[in-house]
Amino acid sequence: MRRAFPSGKLAWADGGYAGELVTWATTTLKPRLTVQIVKRPGDLHAFQVLPRRWVVERPVAWITRYRRTVRDCERLPGHHETIRVLPGVMVKTVGMEFFCYHRDRPGSVGLREELLEEHWSYMDRYQAEMIARGPTLANDGDTPTGSVHILGLPDPAAARAFAFEEPNYQAGVYRDVLLRQWRNLLGRTMWDFPGGRDGGNRYLVLGLGTGPGADLAVPPERDELVAYGPLLSDNGTTWLGTAVLVRAPDPGTARAVLTPDRYVDIEVHSWQFGGRPS
Numbered sequence: 001m002r003r004a005f006p007s008g009k010l011a012w013a014d015g016g017y018a019g020e021l022v023t024w025a026t027t028t029l030k031p032r033l034t035v036q037i038v039k040r041p042g043d044l045h046a047f048q049v050l051p052r053r054w055v056v057e058r059p060v061a062w063i064t065r066y067r068r069t070v071r072d073c074e075r076l077p078g079h080h081e082t083i084r085v086l087p088g089v090m091v092k093t094v095g096m097e098f099f100c101y102h103r104d105r106p107g108s109v110g111l112r113e114e115l116l117e118e119h120w121s122y123m124d125r126y127q128a129e130m131i132a133r134g135p136t137l138a139n140d141g142d143t144p145t146g147s148v149h150i151l152g153l154p155d156p157a158a159a160r161a162f163a164f165e166e167p168n169y170q171a172g173v174y175r176d177v178l179l180r181q182w183r184n185l186l187g188r189t190m191w192d193f194p195g196g197r198d199g200g201n202r203y204l205v206l207g208l209g210t211g212p213g214a215d216l217a218v219p220p221e222r223d224e225l226v227a228y229g230p231l232l233s234d235n236g237t238t239w240l241g242t243a244v245l246v247r248a249p250d251p252g253t254a255r256a257v258l259t260p261d262r263y264v265d266i267e268v269h270s271w272q273f274g275g276r277p278s
Helices: 020-028 053-063 077-093 109-114 116-124 156-165 167-171 251-255
Strands: 010-014 034-038 096-104 130-137 144-153 174-182 201-208 225-232 239-248 265-271
Touching: 010 020, 020 034, 096 156, 096 225, 109 116, 109 167, 116 167, 130 225, 144 156, 144 174, 144 265, 156 167, 156 174, 167 174, 174 239, 201 251, 239 251, 251 265
Parallel strands: 010 034
Antiparallel strands: 096 144, 096 174, 130 144, 130 265, 174 225, 201 239, 201 265, 225 239
8 A cells, every 4th residue: 555655644444444453554654654543423323424434435336336347257457447447437427416505504604714714625626526606695795694516426425425524514504405416507607607706696596396397498598697407306307496596686586587386485595606716
């Protein structure tokens, strides 16, 4: 391992490896490599994403989706290594799109501000996959009430890892998260929006519903849309609503982008472009 990854400084291991592995690493590998055990909380009786554990489990899940990587049909190690790389290529070139909306817990603004750099650093890892991002705001136009991220990821498991490993979520800034598969009907990112980062009011319009899909065609006012697409089930077959980022003069105009009687509820939140200041 030292020869393969000479620059490595830190390694994570499952709780099952606690004990002799840590002792051996402490006496043999330090200071070149430190081994940390990812522990499951002793009082935990429900599902919870454990830090770093999904980083290992997620690629294993990607690889085993392909039959030829499950059944070892290769005679030569070089062939086996090549076949193992193919799922990674598929993950990067196919993938899915997801809408993720973390809603803030009341009174968490101070903690959010403390974690701002950690949040940005975490999102930097997903910059290439990002379609749109930014905070929702209270009526004062300044206090954050949530965070919107729309991005491409390989599968629902990767999307859950993205949502639950986010530093603000781990620290308790958010009270809940809405995570749905989404479809980019505009075929562009927010950085391609003709209106730019500033100017005019921007809104998140979130329509939740059931039954036959609604608003599946892009509205005529395309140049006022930052992002537009349906919310879907994990398998992408069931319509669950529509998520829109739009420039509009007021909340009522923004709400009118969706057909009112096709939704159980339509939320409208002030929103602004996110990311590190340029």
